[in-house]
Structure formats: structure tokens, C-alpha cells
Amino acid sequence: MMKLYGSNGSPFTRKVRVFIGEANLWDRVEYVLVPPNEFRTIMPTHSPLGKVPVLELDDGTKMIDSPAICEYLDSLHSGRKLFPENPDERWKALRYLGLGDGICEAVIAAFRELYRPKDKQDAALVDRESKRAANCADLLEREIDELTAGPVTIGQIAAAIGVGHILFRKQTGELPPHPALDLAMRAPRLLAWYGQFFERPSMQNAKPEK
Ligand SMILES: N[C@@H](CCC(=O)N[C@@H](CS)C(=O)NCC(=O)O)C(=O)O
Incomplete structure (x- = not known):
């Protein structure tokens, strides 16, 4: 059995968990939740980066x-590939993977800054990162028909995780309201698509938690 080390607040972990669900691989992977208070001691033993997610293979490779x-x-797996084999479909999926991951990185950078002492926080950084995430959401909104055409790919999964991470950190209050991140105003079709995607069992099985 392989082991996936991760945390429930991590969008990158969530993406892998959703991927495992969509690829029907849960019979081969055990999810190991790394407790937040042990994160900084446990994760460096698995990866020099000390970050989640890490997948430990059956031979111990991480x-x-x-x-x-x-x-x-x-x-x-021998089912339909979520990284499409057809080149055009593949480049499209990888592009949406980059955009979805880009949203997560920007949201993480913004809310991390807000964990610093108030007098040390860089408001311009929070503004810049929030706008960066919003710009990615804009592009996904403009391309919503291409994004959602066809069966689920890594691109759709990553885009959904990106949107979900904006919503999650807003809901926890870790990401303060920013006009750029009002997705209902800015990206209504993307938000509606996320609502449908969220109903997939793979997503229901990997809801974000603080
Ligand atoms: N590019 C990496 C990013 C992983 C990453 O940033 N993980 C975050 C959680 S979402 C983390 O472990 N951060 C801990 C730290 O920076 O100390 C991936 O896609 O797996």
C-alpha cells in the first residue's frame, strides 16, 4: 500500500486526493493525515522540502x-488517463493545471502574510497576490467552455481546487474580503461550475479543513 502524507488545509494535498478518487486508486493508497502540531518535525523526514503532499511508494521511494x-x-491505472494522451488535450490540461496551482500559490502567499504580526504585514503583497489569484480566475471564467468541455482531466481538477481554495480561506476568514476575490461578481460561470464539480464523490471525500 502506498502512503499519501498530507494535510486537510493544503490544496495541493486536496488535489492529489481528488485525483486518486477520479483515478479509482484508493485501494492502493492510504491517506496519512499529518497533524498540524507535528508538521514541522514529521515532514522533513519525508522530504527535504518539508512540504505536503508526499507520496511514499511501495518500495519506499518518496x-x-x-x-x-x-x-x-x-x-x-489502465483506465482513461487524466493527463490526456492526445497532445492538444494534454497541453490544455497542463495549462489549467498551472492556472489552478497558481491560484493556490497566490492565496497561500496572501494569507500567510496575514499570519505575521500586524505591524509587519505588507498590505501591498496581500493586494498583489489577491489580484494574481483573481486574474487566474478571470482567465478560467473567459475560457469556461474549453475548461469544462469533455471528461475530467488534471486541468479541471486543479482549476476546481484553485477556486475551492479561494472560497475556503475566505470562509475561514484567513483571507480577508478583497474586491478582486468576489467570485460571484467576477467569475459567476466558474463558480457555478465549481458548485457542480464539488458534488463529485472525489471532491466530497476531500473537503478542506483548517
Ligand atoms: N509545488 C508543491 C507545493 C507544496 C506546498 O506548497 N505545500 C504547502 C501546503 S499547501 C506546505 O507544505 N507548506 C509548508 C511549509 O511551507 O512549511 C506541490 O504542488 O506539491
Whole structure:
């Protein structure tokens, strides 16, 4: 049995968990939740980066970086590939993977800043990162028909995780209201699509938690 080390607040972990669900691989992977208070001691033993997610293979090899972990997992099943084999479909999916992950990175950068002492916080950074995430959401909104055409791919999964991470950190209050991140105003079709995607069992099985 392989082991996926992760945390429930991590969108990159969530992406891999959703991927495992969509690829029907839960019979081969055990999810190991790394407790927040042990994160900084446990994760460096699995990866020099000390970050989640890490996938431990049956031979003990530790795979790092969620796109690589997902691509590895995709090689293990004989069903329809979530990293499409057709080149045009593949480049499209990888582009949406980049945008979805980009949203997560920007949201993480913004809310991390807000964990610093108030007098040390850089408001311009929070503004810049919030706008960066919003710009990615804009592009996904403009391309919603291309994004959602066809069966589920790594691109759709990553885009959904990106949107979900904006909503999650807003809901926890860790990401303060920013006009750029009003998705209902800014990206209504993307938000509606996320609502449908969220109903998939793979997503229901990997809801974000603080
Ligand atoms: N590119 C990496 C990013 C992983 C990442 O940033 N993980 C965050 C959680 S979402 C983390 O472990 N951060 C802990 C830290 O920075 O100390 C991936 O896609 O797996």
C-alpha cells in the first residue's frame, strides 16, 4: 500500500486526493493525515522540502510535488488517463493545471502574510497576490467552455481546487474580503461550475479543513 502524507488545509494535498478518487486508486493508497502540531518535525523526514503532499511508494521511494505525484499515479491505472494522451488535450490540461496551482500559490502567499504580526504585514503583497489569484480566475471564467468541455482531466481538477481554495480561506476568514476575490461578481460561470464539480464523490471525500 502506498502512503499519501498530507494535510486537510493544503490544496495541493486536496488535489492529489481528488485525483486518486477520479483515478479509482484508493485501494492502493492510504491517506496519512499529518497533524498540524507535528508538521514541522514529521515532514522533513519525508522530504527535504518539508512540504505536503508526499507520496511514499511501495518500495519506499518518496515522490514530491503534486503535479508529479498525480502524473505518477496516472501511470498506474489502465483506465482513461487524466493527463490526456492526445497532445492538444494534454497541453490544455497542463495549462489549467498551472492556472489552478497558481491560484493556490497566490492565496497561500496572501494569507500567510496575514499570519505575521500586524505591524509587519505588507498590505501591498496581500493586494498583489489577491489580484494574481483573481486574474487566474478571470482567465478560467473567459475560457469556461474549453475548461469544462469533455471528461475530467488534471486541468479541471486543479482549476476546481484553485477556486475551492479561494472560497475556503475566505470562509475561514484567513483571507480577508478583497474586491478582486468576489467570485460571484467576477467569475459567476466558474463558480457555478465549481458548485457542480464539488458534488463529485472525489471532491466530497476531500473537503478542506483548517
Ligand atoms: N509545488 C508543491 C507545493 C507544496 C506546498 O506548497 N505545500 C504547502 C501546503 S499547501 C506546505 O507544505 N507548506 C509548508 C511549509 O511551507 O512549511 C506541490 O504542488 O506539491
